[in-house]
Amino acid sequence: MTPSELPQVVSDITGTTGMQIIRAIVAGERDPVMLAQLRHARCHSSRETIAKALTGQYRAEHVFALTQSLILYDCYTAQIAACDAQMEQQYAAMQPSKGFICSGKGFPMQ
Numbered sequence: 408m409t410p411s412e413l414p415q416v417v418s419d420i421t422g423t424t425g426m427q428i429i430r431a432i433v434a435g436e437r438d439p440v441m442l443a444q445l446r447h448a449r450c451h452s453s454r455e456t457i458a459k460a461l462t463g464q465y466r467a468e469h470v471f472a473l474t475q476s477l478i479l480y481d482c483y484t485a486q487i488a489a490c491d492a493q494m495e496q497q498y499a500a501m502q503p504s505k506g507f508i509c510s511g512k513g514f515p516m517q
Contacts, residue, residue: 411469412460416452421480423447428461433474437465 417425427445436442443458450457 412463413457416457416460417450422450424450424457428457429473429477432465432470433477 413425413428414420417428419425420429424445424447427447428442431442431445439458439461440454442461443454446452446454446457452460
C-alpha cells in the first residue's frame with residue numbers, strides 16, 4: 408500500500424487527521440506507525456488500520472506531487488480566508504436603507 412490509500416481510511420483528508428499525516432509525509436516521515444499516531448481521537452479508523460494503509464513504498468514522484476498539491480491547498484485556503492475577511496468587512500460597512508422594512512419575502516415595504 409501507499410499514501411494514496413489514505414482516503415480509504417480517513418473520510419476527510421482535509422480534516423485534522425488527514426492534514427497532519429499529509430504534512431508529516433511531506434516533511435519526510437515514512438514510518439506508518441508514527442504517521443498513524445497522528446490520528447485524531449474522533450477519527451473512525453484505528454491506528455492499526457491507518458498504519459496498514461500507509462505501509463509501502465513512497466515513490467519520489469508521488470511525494471513530489473503530494474507536496475505540490477499541499478502547497479496549492481494552502482495557497483487556495485489562504486485566498487479563500489482573505490476573500491471571506493474582505494466580504495465580512497464589506498458586509499459590516501453596509502447600512503440598511505432608511506425608511507424600508509423587509510417584508511420577510513425579500514421585498515422591501517415602506
